[in-house]
Amino acid sequence: MPCAERNEGAVVSTSINLPPGAEIAHLPQPLRLECGEELRGVFVGYEILGPEHAPLVLVQGGISSGRHLAAHESDKAPGWWEGCVAPGGPIDSKRFRVLALDYLGGNGLTTQPQLCERVEHAGLGFPEVSTYDQAKLTALLLDELGVSELHAFVGASYGAMVALAFAERYPERVGSILAISGAHQAHPMGVAWRSLQRRVLRLALENALPGEALSIARGMEMVSSRSPEDLARRFGGKPREGGPRSPWPVESYLEACGRDYVEGFRPEPFYVLSRAMDLHRVVPEQIFVPATLVSVSSDQLVPSSQVAELASRMAGPVRHIEVESLLGHEAYLSEFESFAVLLREALDA
Incomplete structure (x- = not known):
């Protein structure tokens, strides 16, 4: 596990054990964060599925998700979006090359906080991370992989926030975004x-x-x-x-x-x-990438009214779809039929 520790204002990573199916990239240069600090020796954990030369779709979920989207030959364990990412599925891993990565500061193979013995260091010895930082990390990983442009960025919950940040900062590197249960800033609820x-x-x-x-x-x-x-x-x-x-x-x-x-x-x-979710802010008027925004009628964390506001302020082509569901913010994990249709339409657009 690539943990982080303080070293004269820097953060460096330590030893890593790779599980089956996981891959890792080491960023050769320090990662400058929005808060002004630098991370050195950053590792990025990721998994990639599908044909090597197919259009690349990046998929990111909530803060508890990660690089393992679905079972595959190297790792038979079910992933967090099993069924949605599959050969012939809504995100078709026969048609697309599908990438997912572990978040910076999160609970995966990407650089993260160390285990803490003292409460004053619990998560606070690690610099504040923004969605712009996650977007930068994504762009740097794409550089390492030799990828100039994503066909699409599909993000749900925190992943939707990162997708919006990526679209604002790197519009030339993504064809479209599908942002599910995410908005331009954190809602007070x-x-x-x-x-x-x-x-x-x-x-x-x-x-x-x-x-x-x-x-x-x-x-x-x-x-x-x-x-x-x-x-x-x-x-x-x-x-x-x-x-x-x-x-x-x-x-x-x-x-x-x-x-x-x-x-x-x-x-x-x-x-x-x-x-990091609470710190999220993007400028809708600076997002020109074609976007599909999906809200859920019963979502109290990202209400449909907030997503409608985002849609009204975005500069590029946008459509807002509200899914009727009682399952709230994480409906995308359970309402397979509704979201399967939306995913296929967005990736075909």
């Missing part, structure tokens, strides 16, 4: 939820409970990304029998989600990317 998550992380880390902190933060994330109607439909029952402290169905669900999450993620990257 999203900032409110994430600020509470970070407070929970800090409080629990002060008491040496990093796993419990991350589990609770993940539970809050699951609640904020769902709609009240969805939770009522799925978990409207009574507490399980077994005594006065028997958990409610939704309580058991959140505890299970938290346990599963802690097995594969750490608090420090969660903290860094949570903060």
